[in-house]
Amino acid sequence: MMKLFSTVYKELLLLFRDRAGLLVLFLMPAALVIIVSLVQENVLKTTGEIDVQVVLADRDRGAVGDAIRKGLAEAGAMEIVEAGRGFDGGPGRELNRDGKADDAAVENAVAHGDAQVGIIIPAGLTRNMQARIDAQIEAAFAGKPASEAENVSLPELRLYFDPLAQGSFRSAIVNAIHRIILMMEMEMKAGAFTGAVRSFVPEMSDDWGSGRLLDLRVERTGRGGVEKLPTSVQQNVPAWALFGMFFIVVPLSGALIREREDGTQTRLLTLPVSYGILLMGKVIAYVFICIVQFGIILLIGIYVLPLMGTPVLEIGSSPEAVAVIVLSAALAASGYGIAIGVFSGTYEQASMFGPVSIVIAAALGGIMVPVYVMPETMREISRFSPLAWGLNGLTELFVREGDMISVLPEIAYLLLFAAGMLGAAWIGFSRRRRF
Amino acid sequence: MAILKPFEENEEEPCLVAQDLKKRYPAAEKPAIDDLSLSVHAGEIFGLLGPNGAGKTTAISVMTGLLRPDAGAVHICGIDLFKRSKAARKFFGLVPQEIALYPNLTARENLRYFGRLYGLKGKQLKERVAESLSIVGLSDRAHQRIRTFSGGMKRRANLSAGLLHSPRLLFLDEPTVGIDAQSRNMILERLLEMREKGVAMIYTTHYMEEAQTLCSRIAVMDEGRIVAHGSPADLLRGYPECRDLGALFLHLTGKRLRD
Incomplete structure (x- = not known):
């Protein structure tokens, strides 16, 4: 020994x-x-595998911004930072006089990797969406083609991605925003439709458009119900x-x-x-x-x-x-x-x-x-x-x-x-x- | 404790008996050693001389159990080396041609390690390490790492590692190669002192004057065989045309270069 x-x-x-x-x-x-x-x-940040920073510049301050905030928060793994609130767009990307980052600052911040996603909601977007729906409903009841409602301009939501963000991650974010907007559209259309037919059916409820038809549950495998991915x-x-x-x-x-x-x-x-x-x-x-x-x-x-x-x-x-x-x-x-x-x-x-x-x-x-x-x-x-x-x-x-x-x-x-x-x-x- | 144990029991029995050793390396045309037999008694220095490739190192490797022979037997102090190798190894020491020490350990650390592997421990280990270093004049350099030693100091440290366990038989494979005259002189003096104390030695060298001074008997090897054998004086008497051992060596092995 x-x-x-x-x-x-x-x-x-x-x-x-x-x-x-x-x-x-x-x-x-x-x-x-x-x-x-x-x-x-x-x-992992650029592939969305861990918490990513989303900078949100909400010029609209209406229902669309609220729905996106809520929808992204529910999706998880995202930290939403309001542009102009603790997020100044980084060095050389100064705030506007009203304390908000301008669009270029948001774009630059994402381009430089300070945030992985940037969303700009232009002013009046909710109002424009509502106006288009009202015009579409009105045209529908008048028996006119949908193109009659095109005189109200199509509102536009702008998204920016970190240049390093991978394709699958981009698709996931774009799809999530699409889903949120589609749900909003459904609810707004249902509301407008209800308003139009209430003269015939006064007792008609106006929240039927938000009722869900199918639930999708995503589960990860793990022993003892533990849900973990390797960090x-x-x-x-x-x-x-x-x-x-x-x-x-x-x-x-x-x-x-x-x-x-x-x-x-x-x-x-x-x-x-x-x-x-x-x-x-x-x-x-x-x-x-x-x-x-x-x-x-x-x-x-x-x-x-x-x-x-x-x-x-x-x-x-x-x-x-x-x-x-x-x-x-x-x-x-x-x-x-x-x-x-x-x-x-x-x-x-x-x-x-x-x-x-x-x-x-x-x-x-x-x-x-x-x-x-x-x-x-x-x-x-x-x-x-x-x-x-x-x-x-x-x-x-x-x-x-x-x-x-x-x-x-x-x-x-x-x-x-x-x-x-x-x-x-x-x-x-x-x-x-x-x- | 004495620096080296005197040869106590049965002094007539040879310390080393090698009988009919044969060894051929794979793919080699000729055997490296062929029918090599020799015996060495206590207090005897047996010189093994020969040109490069004569089979000296192979002979030492077989006689120390590093290589298995194709045929033949080796007995160390009466113990069969290949049947009871662990017991036989306690009786001999080897001073290889290379400086077989760890360069990043001090002289003392090297000797303590090898001493423990010989089974020495405690006070006995401490004393043996101190005595072995003292024999070769390295007591005051014991704390230095081997890689900081000069060539002569390394050779002396190499010798001291072979003396640790007071062996009865010592194999020395060119122990003085490439060192200064002072270190060589010291090593030779110590070997003569050990011979007086009864230690048997097998000694290989290319320095003929060393062999003539040191060795009781000499065997000249060539192409794996012993071509001449006897005391230096007897050998020279047998070849009157040779004035010294160097001339005799060339006479026996020829002037052809061996590479």
């Missing part, structure tokens, strides 16, 4: 004295988590923490190759200790490093990222399952590092192949691009990436409130991968010794 502990201590001592190695192990994943989380937070932090913290963990292949394989090249391995192999103990010592030391690394990144997600405006990292309700997944991923990463160290001929080979293979596994595993946007073939291939197993397990726990049972397959895959890599490394090492 003392030989094992001595090896663990020696490995940790060597690691702490390797500044470049420490940068790779701790600073790189921490920087990646912070940068990518902040970038993706902005991307940028829930996606990126586990993803880049895993990426960082697997990067231990660089110092770990490097340590093995250096031992081989500088003759230390020769000395070790003549000592009265099994080489398996020495390899186990390395694995324990690097698993410990991986766990510390993951812990640091978790703390960044909980305490540092929220200071920069992202949501707080929530780790679900099964911390023991998180611990087991992290331990399994750390073992898989260490096993892979040992295998690369054994099979690489030189340090240069390992330091090239190791990181490149991790980047490829990360790309396949949904670390950089979510798996669901990949083509079918790539999605199939991604099932073979250890980083995908780790990420799927942690997403299951962080986002879908999964537990130990629900992540057992991922744990099993990671442990089998670790065992496979260590087994292959041992066979490769033994073959080399025999010759």
Whole structure:
């Protein structure tokens, strides 16, 4: 046991004295988590996945503005800011004398990404709509064609979108506004119609136009009725923490190759200790490093990222399952590092192949691009990436409130991968010794 | 505790017996060692000389258990190296050709680590580390990292790691290559002191004057075989046309370059 502990201590001592190695192990994943989380937070805004800012310039101050305000608020995930009320359109986009932002200021604010959507409701829009409906009803009762009512000008609502806003998000907003206006139109037409026929049916109610015929209920799947989508932090913290963990292949394989090249391995192999103990010592030391690394990144997600405006990292309700997944991923990463160290001929080979293979596994595993946007073939291939197993397990726990049972397959895959890599490394090492 | 244990029981038994060792690397035309047999007794320094590629390092690798031979047996202090390797390894030390130490650890940290792997602990470990460093004159540099050492200091530190557990048999693979005269002189003096204390040594070198001064017996190897064997004086008597060991070496192995 003392030989094992001595090896663990020696490995940790060597690691702490390797500044470049420490940068790779701790600073790189921490920087990646912070940068990518902040970038993706902005991307989610432009795709409408999280709360977006809608700047509303309501010159009409009538029923249309009220209906849009109410309709968008009901749709959720939108923060409506009144132009001229705490929203000045940004630097160089001054307010009018009456304290309201002019149309150009709203347009500029959206163009510069300060808000994702801008809506301008021109003055007199409600009055114009009502006038058109009255004209249409009057023309209808007089037996004249609808075109007779065209002498009242068609009111116009103007929408502006952040240039980065994606197509689906634009369509969703345009459709929502259309729906709100259509409902208003129905209600106004019903009111006007009721007014016209009340002389014949005095007891006729005028709110029949707002009665709904069909209800549509949208539900998201989630355990225990929990409705959650991964936030940028829930996606990126586990993803880049895993990426960082697997990067231990660089110092770990490097340590093995250096031992081989500088003759230390020769000395070790003549000592009265099994080489398996020495390899186990390395694995324990690097698993410990991986766990510390993951812990640091978790703390960044909980305490540092929220200071920069992202949501707080929530780790679900099964911390023991998180611990087991992290331990399994750390073992898989260490096993892979040992295998690369054994099979690489030189340090240069390992330091090239190791990181490149991790980047490829990360790309396949949904670390950089979510798996669901990949083509079918790539999605199939991604099932073979250890980083995908780790990420799927942690997403299951962080986002879908999964537990130990629900992540057992991922744990099993990671442990089998670790065992496979260590087994292959041992066979490769033994073959080399025999010759 | 004595710096090195005296050879206590059964001094007649050789510390090393290698019998009929054969080793051919995959795809190699000729065997790296062929029918190599030798024995080394306590207090004896056995010089293994030969040109590059003669099979010296392969012989040491097989005799220390780093490589398995295709045929033959090795006994260390009476223990079969390939059947009871862990027990046999306690009796010998290796000073490899490379500086087999961790450059980012201090000399003391290196020795403490290797000492623990030999099973030393507590006070005994502390004393053995201090004594091993003292033997090679590095006591006052024990706190320095190996990468800050000069070439001579590294060689001496490399030797001290092989002495930690007071071995009865020491394999030295070119321990003085590329160092200054002072360090070389110190290493040779220490090896002679150890010989007096009964430590057996297998010594490979390209420096013929070293071999002539140090070795009780010499085997000249070429193409995996021992081509001459005996004490330096006996060998020179057998070849009167050779005035020294260097001339004898060239006479036996030829002047053809070995790359």
